[in-house]
Amino acid sequence: MNQRLLDMGLGLLKPTLGFVLLILFWQIGAPIARIPAYVLPLPSDIAARFVETFDVQVQGLLMTGFTTLAGLAIALVFGVLLALLVIYIPFIRSIIMPLLAAFNSIPKIAIAPLFVIWFGLGYESKVLLAFLLALFPVFVNSLTGLGEIDADLIDLSTLAGGSQWRIFLKVRLMNAVPYITDALKVAFPLALVGSIVGEFIGGNDGIGHLILSGQFDLDTPLVFASLLSITIFTTLGIGSIALFERMALKWRPSQRKR
Amino acid sequence: MSVLVENVSKSFGSMLAVEDVSFSIADNSFVSIVGPSGCGKSTLLRMAAGLVRPSRGRVVTRGKAVDRPVRGVGMVFQTPVLLPWRTTLGNILFVAEMGGEKVARHRDRARELMTLAGLAGFENAYPHELSGGMQQRASICRAMLLKPPLILMDEPFGALDVITREKMGFALQTLWDESRNTVLFVTHSVTEAVLLSDTVIVMTPRPGRIRDIIAIDLPRPRRTETLRDPRFLELSARVREGIESQWAE
Numbered sequence: 448m449n450q451r452l453l454d455m456g457l458g459l460l461k462p463t464l465g466f467v468l469l470i471l472f473w474q475i476g477a478p479i480a481r482i483p484a485y486v487l488p489l490p491s492d493i494a495a496r497f498v499e500t501f502d503v504q505v506q507g508l509l510m511t512g513f514t515t516l517a518g519l520a521i522a523l524v525f526g527v528l529l530a531l532l533v534i535y536i537p538f539i540r541s542i543i544m545p546l547l548a549a550f551n552s553i554p555k556i557a558i559a560p561l562f563v564i565w566f567g568l569g570y571e572s573k574v575l576l577a578f579l580l581a582l583f584p585v586f587v588n589s590l591t592g593l594g595e596i597d598a599d600l601i602d603l604s605t606l607a608g609g610s611q612w613r614i615f616l617k618v619r620l621m622n623a624v625p626y627i628t629d630a631l632k633v634a635f636p637l638a639l640v641g642s643i644v645g646e647f648i649g650g651n652d653g654i655g656h657l658i659l660s661g662q663f664d665l666d667t668p669l670v671f672a673s674l675l676s677i678t679i680f681t682t683l684g685i686g687s688i689a690l691f692e693r694m695a696l697k698w699r700p701s702q703r704k705r
Numbered sequence: 706m707s708v709l710v711e712n713v714s715k716s717f718g719s720m721l722a723v724e725d726v727s728f729s730i731a732d733n734s735f736v737s738i739v740g741p742s743g744c745g746k747s748t749l750l751r752m753a754a755g756l757v758r759p760s761r762g763r764v765v766t767r768g769k770a771v772d773r774p775v776r777g778v779g780m781v782f783q784t785p786v787l788l789p790w791r792t793t794l795g796n797i798l799f800v801a802e803m804g805g806e807k808v809a810r811h812r813d814r815a816r817e818l819m820t821l822a823g824l825a826g827f828e829n830a831y832p833h834e835l836s837g838g839m840q841q842r843a844s845i846c847r848a849m850l851l852k853p854p855l856i857l858m859d860e861p862f863g864a865l866d867v868i869t870r871e872k873m874g875f876a877l878q879t880l881w882d883e884s885r886n887t888v889l890f891v892t893h894s895v896t897e898a899v900l901l902s903d904t905v906i907v908m909t910p911r912p913g914r915i916r917d918i919i920a921i922d923l924p925r926p927r928r929t930e931t932l933r934d935p936r937f938l939e940l941s942a943r944v945r946e947g948i949e950s951q952w953a954e
Contacts, residue, residue, distance in 0.1 A: 597784075599780075599786045600786045600788075602756055603780050603800075604799075604803050605774045606756075606774055606778045606780050607777075607800040607803035607804050607851075608777065608805065609804070614803070617802065621790055698791070698833075699789075
């Protein structure tokens, strides 16, 4: 038991060690190299600014978090539905696929200003941008996970008396789960990019806005403190997806304990 | 009569896969179709299940002319096609779930089959934790779970190594002996066909035609000694003749 605790402690210590060393190097090295604080503030200054602006950070994060997660959720529903449509109605595949391919070749960030014109400076344009960025990975992985099923398995299920619906639920959907969680790990940071770019372009809320105001006032510690907020948010997001995988996808060979 | 195949032909585009094939399978008998690749034996199997429609002729399975997938037919493929996210027991019970049955009512039988197949103790193992032979045995248990009146096996041991393959033949005999379902078994191994079957149908390729139908009168159960029995060798030689006869043509 003690040995296990020790192992766990070591397991946590090793990844932390890198951060500690980097911060120490930064804290001690920056004054020696005479880097001005407005270019690269010290970690201690950033931490202090983070504590000072904690309320604002939380408020900004709530907004950015909301638009990111809303965009991601809509992308999840839409991506899966779109994949289903393409799989079950082959006719639609030939219509939708070229459209999607063409659309995906436009950098979504470049059309962000258009969304501000259409939907204003509120959260709607941010959600839409987050959604668009997250949609593709979800769609592509759903297409693989729901569509690439061994034909023999479908035959076997049909002969066993499985209805289309039951086969969908117990074979296709279950097969797609790991593909979709993988997609979410990519789509989550993308949705966050969408939200923050949206906040850069217009509006007066969210972490993106906070970063911009830090830049405007040459308050570099504030910019860094805001980056810290985002990092915490991303880590929590990706962490919960990984946690879900570890609990629900025990059967995956890659989830086995080594 | 479990399966009746009458003057069946099947072409895919301009390629004639099966030409004018007729045979019947009695209830509770084990029938093998042997032949080289390309003789349309898998196609015949799929037609018996209603997964493929014949171009000409008709297939009657369990008293009904087949025009769609026949519900309740058991199926074993060359690969185990197990669901990786289900345990071995969960995979065997899968067919009960698909058929909309109460899964709990079949759990005991699933465990019995697993014991017969030498899988006791692996109920909660995931497919990737089993060897290839064990996976295939699990897929045979799955096919037998609901005691289907007809089980179709499409080269079930084709992907296994030779030693495992021989052992699997005997394992299958043990499982089959328990319920004596009608089995239509496709293989290109003469030994396997003669060892397991009541009747062997020999087919020749391109297009697939029946060359010979041989009754196997070896006593059951068959054991490893059967493989050295003169009658076994005689019957195997006759099956081989049927296959080799086309080489001269």
